Amino acid sequence: MLSSALAANGILSLLVSLGLRDLCMxxxxxxxxxxxxxxxxxxxxxHTHFDERGLGFLALGISRGSGIPAAAxxxxxxxxxxxxxxxxxxxxxxIPLILITADRPWELLETGANQTCRQDGIFGSYAVFVHVPVxxxxxxxxxxxxxxxxxxxxxxxxxxxxxxxxxxxxxxxGDPSESPLPARPPxxxxxxGPTSFADLRPxxxxxxxxxxxxxxxxxxxxxxxxxxxxxxxEDAALLSEALRKTGHPVIADIQSNLRGRIPVLPxxxxxxxxxxxxxxxxxxxxxLIVLEGHFISKKLLSFIRDFPGEVIFITKYxxxxxxxxxxxxxxxxxPEALRNTILSLTDGKPxxxxxxxxxxxxxxxQEDLAAGNAAEDRLTEASVITMLSKLETPLLIGNSLPARxxxxxxxxxxxxxxxxLRGVSGIDGLIAAASGxxxxxxxxxxxxxxxxxxxxxxxxxxxxLRKYRLRLIILNNNGGNIFMKFPVPDDAILxxxxxxxxxxxxxxxxxxxxxxxxxxxxxAELRELIRGPAEGEVLEIPLRPGEGINMLRELTAEAAGxxxxxxxxxxxxxxS
Ligand SMILES: Cc1ncc(C[n+]2csc(CCOP(=O)(O)OP(=O)(O)O)c2C)c(N)n1
Numbered sequence: 001m002l003s004s005a006l007a008a009n010g011i012l013s014l015l016v017s018l019g020l021r022d023l024c025m026x027x028x029x030x031x032x033x034x035x036x037x038x039x040x041x042x043x044x045x046x047h048t049h050f051d052e053r054g055l056g057f058l059a060l061g062i063s064r065g066s067g068i069p070a071a072a073x074x075x076x077x078x079x080x081x082x083x084x085x086x087x088x089x090x091x092x093x094x095i096p097l098i099l100i101t102a103d104r105p106w107e108l109l110e111t112g113a114n115q116t117c118r119q120d121g122i123f124g125s126y127a128v129f130v131h132v133p134v135x136x137x138x139x140x141x142x143x144x145x146x147x148x149x150x151x152x153x154x155x156x157x158x159x160x161x162x163x164x165x166x167x168x169x170x171x172x173x174g175d176p177s178e179s180p181l182p183a184r185p186p187x188x189x190x191x192x193g194p195t196s197f198a199d200l201r202p203x204x205x206x207x208x209x210x211x212x213x214x215x216x217x218x219x220x221x222x223x224x225x226x227x228x229x230x231x232x233x234e235d236a237a238l239l240s241e242a243l244r245k246t247g248h249p250v251i252a253d254i255q256s257n258l259r260g261r262i263p264v265l266p267x268x269x270x271x272x273x274x275x276x277x278x279x280x281x282x283x284x285x286x287x288l289i290v291l292e293g294h295f296i297s298k299k300l301l302s303f304i305r306d307f308p309g310e311v312i313f314i315t316k317y318x319x320x321x322x323x324x325x326x327x328x329x330x331x332x333x334x335p336e337a338l339r340n341t342i343l344s345l346t347d348g349k350p351x352x353x354x355x356x357x358x359x360x361x362x363x364x365x366q367e368d369l370a371a372g373n374a375a376e377d378r379l380t381e382a383s384v385i386t387m388l389s390k391l392e393t394p395l396l397i398g399n400s401l402p403a404r405x406x407x408x409x410x411x412x413x414x415x416x417x418x419x420x421l422r423g424v425s426g427i428d429g430l431i432a433a434a435s436g437x438x439x440x441x442x443x444x445x446x447x448x449x450x451x452x453x454x455x456x457x458x459x460x461x462x463x464x465l466r467k468y469r470l471r472l473i474i475l476n477n478n479g480g481n482i483f484m485k486f487p488v489p490d491d492a493i494l495x496x497x498x499x500x501x502x503x504x505x506x507x508x509x510x511x512x513x514x515x516x517x518x519x520x521x522x523x524a525e526l527r528e529l530i531r532g533p534a535e536g537e538v539l540e541i542p543l544r545p546g547e548g549i550n551m552l553r554e555l556t557a558e559a560a561g562x563x564x565x566x567x568x569x570x571x572x573x574x575x576s
Pocket of ligand 1: 400425426427453454455480481482483
């Protein structure tokens with residue numbers, strides 16, 4: 001049997017037996033042995049994209065939506081390097097992801113052989129790495145599978161992607177029917193080790209003293225405030241009832257997926273700008289529980305940094321949860337265990353004493369605030385985002401202004417799932433990731449809202465809308481309007497080197513892939529178009545440059561005397 005087929009079949013058999021369902025492949029010769037196995041793995045959905053940067057994000061979106069790692073397979077050479085942005089995002093937002101990169105066999109490295117370069121460990125600390133050599137026997141195959149299993153366990157426990165760089169020696173195009181591959185082990189054969197990805201994810205509980213601190217903070221009688229950052233919908237669903245039962249007031253970042261699920265305080269930036277005294281009122285709470293503290297609001301980070309009471313940080317993983325610099329213990333616990341801990345404190349007691357803060361602190365309805373131009377029925381960033389509160393599909397919120405507007409104004413009426421890619425807040429793979437996400441919601445598809453520069457960046461992934469139910473809303477304010485808030489002293493530099501307007505519409509880009517495109521300018525029209533499930537289409541909304549950022553500034557204008565966001569040097573000082 002061909003060694004290349006043995007390795008490809010061995011890797012896929014192992015991953016499929018653990019629950020792999022989605023494999024994203026870009027065309028290439030070195031990775032051909034994986035492609036040729038398609039009919040042997042009917043339980044796998046094969047996704048394709050011609051652009052490996054988009055391919056990585058497509059897999060990332062699928063992993064995010066399903067909670068099960070998806071795999072991206074590439075050929076050798078620069079194809080591998082193009083996965084890096086998605087790997088970085090997966091690492092920083094703890095999205096499980098598997099990268100399988102086909103490589104030339106070792107004897108061709110550094111010989112000048114075509115499309116051959118060093119691929120081992122190319123993602124550095126962003127991935128757990130396994131080198132899979134040319135496999136020539138069952139003994140070698142079994143050893144490779146053990147190493148992959150161990151590495152996968154490490155990757156899943158720490159929320160880090162797994163990179164398998166697999167040497168493939170020619171010939172690559174053997175017909176599996178001519179040289180039969182070993183029989184696939186039965187799905188429930190547990191002699192080989194773990195039987196599912198879930199088996200590889202340990203339940204994590206804190207030690208005794210941290211657990212006791214956790215219980216003290218969470219107990220319903222504790223005078224605590226909760227600030228919830230980034231929680232995927234499945235974790236929010238698991239925790240929401242328990243959080244509600246504590247009765248603690250909750251500041252919910254739009255990424256927390258708690259808005260629309262349980263009563264929470266109005267969006268932090270809006271509340272503290274609109275309701276005099278609210279900032280101080282929140283500061284008066286004696287304890288602060290920061291749950292998965294990855295926040296969009298800089299003002300909230302300042303609030304945490306300066307919080308005068310005790311603070312604890314609760315997280316599923318260990319990193320990326322305290323940009324405020326406030327000292328306080330990090331308590332690592334899985335959401336299931338956290339929920340059980342809370343329920344053990346609240347069970348048998350009357351359901352939550354809704355904190356008076358929830359009633360006391362309110363501000364004008366987001367819709368009223370956003371309706372600045374209602375009389376004209378003209379769309380603005382604010383009115384579009386507010387309208388998305390009624391969406392009947394999950395939503396991916398792009399970076400830059402969409403994320404900030406959503407954190408300030410979006411109040412989902414029902415919890416359909418809010419997604420962001422804010423591990424590193426790149427604007428590079430949003431269309432591909434949204435396509436992948438949509439695969440996980442076959443009944444409704446999803447909606448994504450992104451800026452025009454972000455759309456230009458991932459233009460090639462508009463091709464995916466032919467296959468995926470993605471309603472792509474592009475807020476076209478002609479460039480990166482977020483930069484207009486920075487104090488760039490020279491207007492020409494601001495325009496040329498920051499905002500960088502491209503004066504484009506996306507009709508041509510959608511047209512070249514045969515994707516329906518509409519320009520939408522009226523509120524009533526958009527309301528109709530976003531009703532119901534999504535299909536592959538582009539809705540482009542032309543906006544007045546600068547208007548959105550000014551409006552955001554007005555909505556969240558800080559009342560005099562409020563502290564500003566922490567600078568990096570202040571952060572450092574606070575930590576030391
Ligand atoms: C890959 C990558 N390159 C550069 C940046 C820096 N950046 C942040 S926002 C932004 C502009 C985004 O413009 P657009 O998508 O039009 O959104 P708007 O600012 O108008 O809301 C840029 C270039 C980034 N986040 N990611």
